[in-house]
Amino acid sequence: MAELTYDDFKRKLSIQDVLIDAGYTLNRRDGLRYPSYVRLDSEGRRIRGDKFIVTGNGLCCFQPPTRKNYNVISFIKEHPEMFADYTVGMDKNRLVNLVCNRLLNNPIEEREKKIVNPQRDLPPFNIENYRLHRFDGNDRETQKPFYPYFQPRGINLSTQYAFHHHFVLAERDAPDGQVYKNLSFPMTIPGSTDGKIVGLEERGRKKQDGKSYKGMAKGSNASEGLWIASPFDTKLQDAKRVFIFESAYDAMAFYQMLAGKDSCLSPQEKKELVSGVFASTGGNPSSKQFEGLLKTAKEATFHLGFDMDEAGMKFAELFKELATKENIPSSRVIREETNDGYKDFNEELLAMIERKNHPLAKGNVPEEYKEYVDSFRKGTDDIPSVKDVLHPATEQIDLLPKSAQKLYAKYESLYEDAYEMRSSRLVAPCDKEEAVNKASDAYKAFKENLCQALNIKEDNSALDVESEDVGNDKKIQHDVDYTTSVDEQGNVAMEVETSDQEERRHYHR
16 A cells, blocks of 8 residues: 555544544534544543644644644644654654554554554444434324424424434433433444444534534544435435535435425426435544545435535535545536525525514515515515614605504604704793603504514614604604704704713704
8 A cells, every 4th residue: 555645644634533542532512613622531520721622624623722723743743642652752753654544544564563552532332322212203292302403493394204214312321310312313334234323413402592512422433424314215325416514404404495395496306305315424524434425325426515614615625636536527526505605504594494484574464564564675585674664764654554654643743743842942841851752652652563563573773762753864862962053044953962972963954
């Protein structure tokens, strides 16, 4: 076998493989986007201050609080004592070759020493350590426990049915007596004949702060194993299309967007989609994961659905490079991209659902308000902002139902009275303030009625201390000191100074 170079090592090995070999363990409390690795003591407790964080591109790591980055080569050279291959005085370049070739299962002749127990990995993954709860397509009761995991992600029941053979709820008992349960996506090694599960891509419930646990089950073979699924149970070696993502959620979201009733795909394209194979790397992909897919699905067209960030771009380039080595033509490697700048397909799916369910989206607006709401749309399917809808222009008032027009007319009348009173030196300050309050209350009543009719939440910025009469550049503001003056053209001006701002505003009529 040809001798491998440093460039080969950096391309074929993940920094996470090296960290694990150095005795570090994936910190499950951190996410997979920027995974962190910690060292454990003899009792399995984390050693404080001994932590490495993988960088966004997945190629390097650093040890907080410093930001010095280590790649596969520099990490081994600067931490030689962490590797079983090392002996005092050994040449660092020799050590790099020993460690990297061993991790790549590439034999080296004339080793300097026999390596005993070279890898300090965690015990291999064992599915028997878990209690599995499965989704039964014919039993609604078995499906309900999955709701808290899929609903916040926008994954509907139809998509769950499509993939229900490829996910479970996995429960395990921790040494401290606690029970951990996560939505789990079983991982297998591409091309394996026994279909052995070598790990679990895990996802927890979303918390109130919007965050949720994501990680790998203890001992998972994350460098070779992938989640591999097909709605039609197509085997990987028979696949015509393989869709690859960084998470199973992304894969299911992509499927839902293209297989749903609102999809723009033709019937033939939908058939190819649902009969395809979907794969997740469970985070930053490794060369071994890619190679396993390429060597097993030799006739497939590969669709890359990696995130639209710098790291995702590099993952796509790595896949294309490895595909070229396997003589896969570039026409059979397609980069799937999210729309409107969304990072991943699950984010895009959630945004699509939010737009579709928005009270002001087309189809959701009451018939008598459609013409009014449509007057705020900038495009055919544009959703107006709540603030715009609550601040109509003069010409838009006539598009409202009569009941809403009457509320606005009452506000406008009270506003005119208040404005006239505030411009007069003959009215007592308490009467002026009362007039302002009446006008403000009338405007709030108009807005509240509009919000209730359109089923939208009141925009706080639209219900603060200012009431605006659009079209005449007139405003009323509470809790202010003001004076009036007349300019050379005879226009009345109020100079307003707020109690919490130094700036002065001029309102003209």
